[in-house]
Amino acid sequence: MHHDIYLAWRYLYHHRVRSLILVICLSLMGAMPLGVHEVMNQGKRAMLDRALQTPLIAGRVGSGVDLTLNALYFNNPNAPRTTMAEVDRIESTGWALALPIYSRYSAQGFPLIGVTLDYLEYRRLAVTQGEMMTTLGECVLGAEVAAALGLEPGATLMTTPGNLFDLAGMYPLKLHVTGVLGKQNSPDDGAIFVDLKTAWIIEGLGHGHEAAAKSVVKDPTKSGNTQMMDAGLVTYTEITPENLESFHFHGDPATYPISAVIAVPNDHRAEVLLRGRYLNYEKDAQLVAPLSICENLLDNIFRIRELFDGVLGLVGLSTLLALSLVFSLSLRMRRGEMRTLFLLGSSRFTMFRLVIAESLMLALSSLCLGGVLIWMARHWLSGVMLRWVLA
């Protein structure tokens, strides 16, 4: 047996290019369907995990998919908005904990999420570097954001203006980074979190007066009490300990906007009651179960897998036939070599063993390469699938 393996190895090594092509063909044939399945399963698992951790989501009546994707993955900032009245509505029932989310804005290319501290606690997002935010104008960074921007506690970053063409709109807000959250391998890693009230300041619902007041000067070209801003007026808003007390809000807090409310019912009975209430009485709002929304969405998306499987099956079959042809032709070409071995005293069984050893070595090598390819797909492509689904 030892000699068979040695002779098989020498033969394959001698024809190394042909052997390598055979190994690549065989490994791809096996790894392709398995790899695609693995990547799809990983994407599905990642989506469903997040949905599983989120019992119910309330929001403005409309597309349940948009609402769910916005609340879970912060990927649709322009989704229809609801108001804080929705939070009051859920809290007043006493059946569930209400976690409002406002995901309209961004900062340096990352979603800026307005939340209450309850959200961070519910998602088990703890500060691993620095401190938790304590006042308006402060933020904590998801682990991926901190790594990508190279920011640490004590740094600052500017919010992105909502609309570049809105010349009379709000100035960007300069945020103070107080901490970095631990990595959770979830969409929270790629987000910047601020207090809901800070998000409303960006919205223009709350503001301070000190910065503008300092820059007011009398217009020398006009008589009377005409005043104008001088050139020293800063073109961004910054909340500091000095001007913090001047910040205040206007209007009824119940009308302030939010993107969605995550509702965490106290128990199964509370969940049923809450869903019943929304089904029967709330005509301007909807309450969705993210798990069923995500499952339906993934079922629809992953129907493509059946097509993939069919195509890959056909490709695999044709590759297998081609390989069989290559193998039989190669045996025919080796007829002289076999005859020499026979004349040297080898039995037919010995030659059979040689061919089997060569085949096994090819199969084993293909298996190893296929395994490496699947491992690479699992590690590097699982995020790609999630991004593709959410894009």
Place this chain on the structure above:
Amino acid sequence: MRKTVGYRMMGWLWLLLGVFGATRVLAEGAPPLNIVAANYPLAYFAERLGGQQVKVSFPVPAGEDPAYWQPDARTIAAMQKADLIALNGADFEKWISRVTLPQSKRIDTSAVFKPRYIVVKDAVTHSHGPEGMHSHAGTASTTWLDFRQAIQQAEALAQAIIRNRTGLKSVVETNLVGLIADLHALDGDMRQFATQLGGKPLLASHPVYQYLARGYGLNLESVHWEPEEMPPPEEWKTLRDKLKSRPARLMLWEAEPSPAIKRQLTALRIQPVVFQTCANRPPSGDFMDAMRGNVQSLIAAARPPSANKPLKKG
């Protein structure tokens, strides 16, 4: 015989280990509920309701008005770690909109009577104490001075404690009965005072008695005077003019006015009566002592000099 002694010793050892373990589990399993209160009345209610089972923090420094206090980052961080943050509501915590605190841990104790908040208009901006310039515009916030409202606040706090720690239900409910009884007694005494006064006009040195006045039907009007600051002559003149149409004989003060102010008031036949709001911890005694003192001072001041009817005990 030896075997029996050995078994007994083993038994005692297990028993000791069991007792030690159970004590540790009990001690570690139920740490006191950590409550942060935004004003002293709520801190007092929490202490009365939870007893030894709660750890109450009241972070406002002595001598500072909690209604105009601003917590620093360290205090906010401590509040974030608390199990329950007891708020007065009615715009008492002006800092609440500027800080980051968990919504689920906050309990607005006056939310139940929110529709009945008193809105103050045309307030004067003035300054006294470490909190600097301020005005009393907005919502009147000394809600607990109407003792029926104080009962509602205590009930809201009790419910929040029970929601947070169901194991404290029986303790809190028992203590709530005692607290309500004390507040009812104060309410009864205030009603006695209101009856005794019979709608006669009253004055107050500061606009902080709105709920007291409404709750007990007092004909009360406020000025903006401080106990240690002699009001300017024009304010005395305004007061004299006012007395012509409102012949008030009693004036409520948050603290003892200076002897000079007292002399001038006496000259106008106005008796100053100290009625502490107790928004911050009183220098001596507790909330109930201070309130009983307040009510008894009022009853004594309203009694005709000839009367010698004994005071009703609170």
